Amino acid sequence: MKLEATHEKTVRTFPGMVMLGVCIAYLAVVAYVWYMIINSGIRLPAGQIINLWGLAGAILLTVVALIIPNGFFTLQPNQGRALVLFGRYIGTERTSGFHWTNPFISKIAISLRARNFNTPKLKVNDRRGNPIEIGAVVVWRVMDTAQALFDVDNYEEFVSVQSESAVREMASRYAYDDGEEGEVTLRGGMCSVVEDLCKELQERLSNAGVFVEESRLVHLAYAPEIAQAMLRRQQAEAIIAARQKIVHGAVSMVEMALHELSEKNVVQLDDERRAAMVSNLLVVLCSEHDTQPVVNAGTLHH
Numbered sequence: 197m198k199l200e201a202t203h204e205k206t207v208r209t210f211p212g213m214v215m216l217g218v219c220i221a222y223l224a225v226v227a228y229v230w231y232m233i234i235n236s237g238i239r240l241p242a243g244q245i246i247n248l249w250g251l252a253g254a255i256l257l258t259v260v261a262l263i264i265p266n267g268f269f270t271l272q273p274n275q276g277r278a279l280v281l282f283g284r285y286i287g288t289e290r291t292s293g294f295h296w297t298n299p300f301i302s303k304i305a306i307s308l309r310a311r312n313f314n315t316p317k318l319k320v321n322d323r324r325g326n327p328i329e330i331g332a333v334v335v336w337r338v339m340d341t342a343q344a345l346f347d348v349d350n351y352e353e354f355v356s357v358q359s360e361s362a363v364r365e366m367a368s369r370y371a372y373d374d375g376e377e378g379e380v381t382l383r384g385g386m387c388s389v390v391e392d393l394c395k396e397l398q399e400r401l402s403n404a405g406v407f408v409e410e411s412r413l414v415h416l417a418y419a420p421e422i423a424q425a426m427l428r429r430q431q432a433e434a435i436i437a438a439r440q441k442i443v444h445g446a447v448s449m450v451e452m453a454l455h456e457l458s459e460k461n462v463v464q465l466d467d468e469r470r471a472a473m474v475s476n477l478l479v480v481l482c483s484e485h486d487t488q489p490v491v492n493a494g495t496l497h498h
Contacts, residue, residue: 204342204405207279207287212268212294219264226257266299276341278304288341304345310337310409313359317415320364322382323371330367330382331415334359334397336408343405351404358400366393372418382416389413442482450477 233254269277271292279286280302289295290308297303313334322328336355338344344351366389373383380388390411397408454470 202285202342202346204340205285205287207289209279209289209295209297212270212296215268215296216294219261222264223261226254226261229254229257263299267296267301268294269297269303270294274307274309276306276308276338278306278341278345280304285342285346306338306341306345308338308341310335313355314414315360315363318360318363318367319419320367322367323369326372327419327421328367328372328382329415329417329419330363330413332359332363332393333412333414334408335410336397336401336406338405339407340405343403348404351406354404355401355406359397362393362396362400366396372416382413386413439482446477446482450474453477 233251271277271289273292275292276288276290277295278288279297281298281300286301289297313336315332315334317329317331319327319329334355338351348354367382369392370380370382370385370389373381382389390413393411393413394408397411401408454474
């Protein structure tokens with residue numbers, strides 16, 4: 197059964213400086229009452245008892261004077277105080293400054309500033325089952341103080357646990373790399389991945405009155421046990437892509453050379469010589485090393 201959520205209520209307290217002046221005046225009255233009691237007690241004849249009702253009143257005024265200062269509290273910018281009276285939530289004061297409220301009200305301080313949470317390096321399986329390491333940073337702040345304090349046991353720990361869970365859930369929905377055409381991957385679709393992560397985090401943390409301002413991936417790598425194998429695969433793919441480009445360029449250059457030679461009648465080549473020329477040009481253009489020319493100086497006849 198899902199319990200009803202507690203939502204924040206706005207409450208207005210008394211200005212602290214005004215109440216401080218009232219408190220000082222009240223203390224002056226209490227001091228004057230005690231002065232009168234003590235002075236009258238000194239002047240009483242021997243054996244006469246001081247007025248007990250007056251003494252009891254002075255003690256009561258003194259107790260009240262000791263309790264009143266407990267109602268003072270201060271608030272800095274982006275800080276709030278949740279007010280609770282005998283277990284009942286009264287409201288939250290967000291206005292910065294010097295305040296006073298009922299001395300019997302508990303004042304629970306809570307920060308409304310933006311905070312960072314860095315998830316540890318989490319080892320999860322991506323969509324294809326490859327083990328990867330992933331880490332994220334989450335920027336969050338408390339928006340509903342009542343939910344943060346009363347709907348979860350510890351809202352900071354709640355953010356920590358749910359953030360790690362959200363990162364794991366998000367990472368399992370995407371492949372690390374080399375997706376099919378149009379497929380979003382963790383490496384290739386960073387914007388979509390981060391947007392999905394923010395949405396997942398907000399859904400999980402809304403119960404705690406927390407608003408997710410931003411999230412970013414700060415670590416993304418294959419797990420150590422497959423990192424070398426994946427590195428070799430990436431190197432092979434890079435070599436294949438480079439070779440394809442080199443061969444494509446070489447074929448275009450050979451075609452251009454043959455076309456220019458034929459069009460300008462520089463030399464007449466039969467099919468056999470044309471094939472030999474194509475072979476030699478492709479070797480020169482596609483070779484990884486510098487080619488060494490061989491000069492034909494003629495043939496010796498005996």
